[in-house]
Amino acid sequence: MQNSYQVIIVGAGPAGLASSLTLSAYKIPHCIIDANTTSVLKLGDALPPNSKPLLKQLGILHLLISPEHIPYYGNKSVWGSEDVQEKEFIEGLHGSGFLLDRLHFENQLRNLIKKNKTNFYQGYQLKKVYDREDFVEALIQKDTKTTTLNSKYIIDATGRKASVARHLGAIKHDLDTQLTVSFWHQTPKKTPRQIWIEATENGWWYLSPKATNEVNCMFFTLREVLPARNNMPMFLTKELQKTRQIKTIIKPTDIELSNYKIMASGTSCLEKPYGKNWLAVGDAAFSYDPISSYGITSALASGFYGGHAIAAKLKKEEDAFITYRYIIENGAKSYLKKLMHQYNMEQRWPNSTYWKNRLKQASLV
Ligand SMILES: Cc1cc2nc3c(=O)[nH]c(=O)nc-3n(C[C@H](O)[C@H](O)[C@H](O)COP(=O)(O)OP(=O)(O)OC[C@H]3O[C@@H](n4cnc5c(N)ncnc54)[C@H](O)[C@@H]3O)c2cc1C
Numbered sequence: 511m512q513n514s515y516q517v518i519i520v521g522a523g524p525a526g527l528a529s530s531l532t533l534s535a536y537k538i539p540h541c542i543i544d545a546n547t548t549s550v551l552k553l554g555d556a557l558p559p560n561s562k563p564l565l566k567q568l569g570i571l572h573l574l575i576s577p578e579h580i581p582y583y584g585n586k587s588v589w590g591s592e593d594v595q596e597k598e599f600i601e602g603l604h605g606s607g608f609l610l611d612r613l614h615f616e617n618q619l620r621n622l623i624k625k626n627k628t629n630f631y632q633g634y635q636l637k638k639v640y641d642r643e644d645f646v647e648a649l650i651q652k653d654t655k656t657t658t659l660n661s662k663y664i665i666d667a668t669g670r671k672a673s674v675a676r677h678l679g680a681i682k683h684d685l686d687t688q689l690t691v692s693f694w695h696q697t698p699k700k701t702p703r704q705i706w707i708e709a710t711e712n713g714w715w716y717l718s719p720k721a722t723n724e725v726n727c728m729f730f731t732l733r734e735v736l737p738a739r740n741n742m743p744m745f746l747t748k749e750l751q752k753t754r755q756i757k758t759i760i761k762p763t764d765i766e767l768s769n770y771k772i773m774a775s776g777t778s779c780l781e782k783p784y785g786k787n788w789l790a791v792g793d794a795a796f797s798y799d800p801i802s803s804y805g806i807t808s809a810l811a812s813g814f815y816g817g818h819a820i821a822a823k824l825k826k827e828e829d830a831f832i833t834y835r836y837i838i839e840n841g842a843k844s845y846l847k848k849l850m851h852q853y854n855m856e857q858r859w860p861n862s863t864y865w866k867n868r869l870k871q872a873s874l875v
Pocket residue numbers: 520521522523524525526543544545546552553554555556557634635636637667668669670671673690728773774775791792793794798800803804805806807809
């Protein structure tokens with residue numbers, strides 16, 4: 511493969527793919543790098559209906575019309591009161607959304623990159639990025655093999671870590687310390703594929719049954735609320751006991767907690783989503799609280815607008831990155847308003863550390 515491009519994209523998730531599709535439409539020579547040799551299962555599978563116009567614009571709506579992904583009609587939730595509520599999207603403008611088979615979706619994205627014959631460095635990890643004034647140099651590594659690539663611009667699509675931006679000295683701010691504890695649970699028979707959300711005193715639960723007998727369970731709380739690792743099973747069992755609905759789907763005494771994962775899931779953003787020769791898209795630029803179900807749609811949207819911004823910059827349109835920043839910040843403002851509304855609806859535990867913090871975060875709007 512060549513080692514000089516107009517643009518290097520680091521990260522082959524939804525944001526990287528949308529950037530690549532946009533650059534391909536402009537016939538701009540570019541490559542994509544991803545640390546994983548094959549697709550990996552990422553968490554989160556709810557794609558709301560308002561993603562449809564964007565999916566169509568990107569020419570990938572057809573990927574979702576596949577038996578692995580099923581219609582998503584809305585969540586069942588216990589939030590703000592003891593009652594079960596059901597919000598139906600179907601009454602809205604775009605009908606239903608999609609409940610993704612996330613691994614299949616990531617595979618579909620990779621296949622599209624290959625089909626477009628975009629140079630794809632799979633299994634290569636970005637090690638260093640150097641700003642060489644007129645161009646950027648990226649050092650990537652697969653096993654013991656190191657390769658140097660250079661380009662006029664580099665797109666950071668590395669997700670929450672924002673690796674490219676950080677290498678180039680950018681600062682990412684965390685608006686809070688929300689973490690997710692995620693684990694899988696086997697049920698004796700299939701559970702209907704319906705997302706359940708339930709607020710409890712120390713956070714909230716998200717339950718997503720899969721096509722198999724597996725259910726993905728996530729508990730969202732704050733770093734300061736989580737116990738030490740050896741107390742985690744007891745903590746989660748207790749938290750599950752406090753639910754009204756979730757515990758009727760997965761029995762607290764049956765959960766197997768030897769294999770849970772903890773990851774960041776709060777709101778975070780780069781101080782500025784671009785620099786002289788780089789631009790951040792997706793979670794790298796702005797990471798959303800999963801309660802919003804904004805992550806994938808927003809990653810695709812910022813990848814799309816980011817691709818246009820790079821194309822404009824290559825045509826010497828000096829304001830292109832400023833316009834991109836405006837788009838990102840506008841989207842973030844509208845998200846923070848909706849986030850405030852969502853967390854404000856839950857007022858049952860005014861003295862809980864978790865809920866006090868959510869309201870404080872919401873008041874930043
Ligand atoms: C617990 C949880 C639940 C969620 N639920 C939902 C949901 O229901 N709906 C929704 O829309 N969103 C949800 N999200 C958010 C959603 O998953 C993300 O917003 C989305 O994946 C962001 O896409 P991205 O392309 O920006 O980053 P990612 O999908 O994270 O892709 C980044 C890519 O960059 C690669 N990479 C990273 N570092 C390097 C490196 N140094 N070198 C090379 N490659 C690198 C990675 O391998 C990866 O493939 C959830 C997130 C979490 C944490």
